[in-house]
Amino acid sequence: MAHPPVRLRPIVRAVSAATAVLAAVTVVAGCSSSPSASGPSSSSSVAASTTAAAASFPVTVNASNGKVTVKSAPQHIVSLSPTATEDLYAVGAGKQVVAVDQTSNYPSGVPVTSLSGLTPNLEAIVKYQPDLVVASQDSGGLVAGLTKLGVPVLIEPAAATLDAAYAQIEQIGRATGHADQAAQTVSGMKTKIAAAVKQAGNSHADLSYYWEISANPYYSATSATFVGQIASLFGLKNIADKADKAADGGYPQLSQEYIVAAQPQLVFLSDNEASDGGQSPAVVAARPGWSGILAVKTRQIVGLNDDEASRWGPRLPELVAQIAQAVEKASGK
Incomplete structure (x- = not known):
């Protein structure tokens, strides 16, 4: 899912040069890995869990960074993306994961x-x-540096569509020896999402909404974005669409006056957690000048799970369910 400027953090330092990395590998080559106490079980346990899938290797997948070949069932996986981490555990590769990045917080x-x-x-x-x-972007020469060391890297960028999100899960499943469970995961996601949409209905052009990514400034997401497409499953009208410009990339900055004048009947907050400024339904309702907005009057302000609203992995059905519940309530179903 492409992120707006306000959700991206600047890259503050470059990665070490390839020669430095090669030197580091020489030092650590003889050392055992050092996963945390909450990490996977022993190597023997991991090997046992992947024996059945070993026959399917080597396998080649078409990742964002091109064709990547994984020669044998991986037993020491490093995830540098919260979504990839969720994908790995969802497809059954959790026992093979030895380290995840500092922003990966699910599953527990x-x-x-x-x-x-x-x-x-x-x-x-x-x-x-x-x-x-597995990472969501090739920063600081990640792919080139690890490729020189013989380590395969899958770049799985922010998904632009639901189908792209499904494809990434299936791809990670193949690359880790869990193709069948990945297919089951995707099938289950599709079933849950379809059920939620069917229950709430997909023809709600009479319901307008404002999707808030940040406050002060107010950044939103149009129907062209990943989350906008999720909301479009219900046929909702997005107030940000008319304000979008090509340079905004689907994430226009809106003025408070524009939002108030648009009179959204639903407000979805993806900046609901305290770490993102704590823009809770109560905070939004108390904003000066917002008391006249329809969504505020009818208490149709939905505090979404921030992680589910900014990732494109196996918890998408939960995000869809949250939207579905709000739509049902707003439409009187």
Whole structure:
């Protein structure tokens, strides 16, 4: 899912040069990996869990960074993306994950480290002796540096569509030896999403909404974005669509006057958590000048789970369910 400027954090330092990384590998090559206490079970346990899938390797997948070949079932996976982490555990590859980045927080008990997907440190990554690395972007020469070391890297960027999100889950399943469970995961997601849409209905052009990504300034998401397409499953009218410009990339900055004048009947908050400024329904309702907005009058302000609203993984059905409940309530179903 493409993110608006306000949700991106600048890259503050480059990764070490390839020569430095090669030197680091020489030092750590003989060392065992160092997963946290909440990490996976022993290597023997991991090997046992992947024996059945071993026959399907080597496998080649078409990732965003091109064709990537994984020669054997990976037993030391490093994830540098919260969505990829959720995907890995959803398809059954959790026991193979030895380290995840500092922003990965689901499911509980994942081996969180200080690794960063935005500013990857190759020396820190190779200390976990990975045989597969999954990330959402190729920052700081991540792919080139690890490829020189013989470590396959899958770049799975923000999904633009639901089908793209499904494809990534299936791709990660194939690359880790869990193709069948990945297919089951995707099938289950599709079933849950279809059921939620059917229950709430998909023809609600009479219901307008404002999707808030941040406040002061107010950034929103249009129907062309990933989350906008999710909301469009219900046929809702997005007030940000008329304000969008090509340069905004689907994430226009709206003025308070514009939002108030648009009179959205639903307000979805994806900046609901305290760490993002705490823009809760109560905070929104108390904003000066907002008392006249229809969504405020009818208490149709929905505080979404921030992580579910900014990721494109296996918890998408939960996000759709939240929207569905709001639509049913607003439409009187």
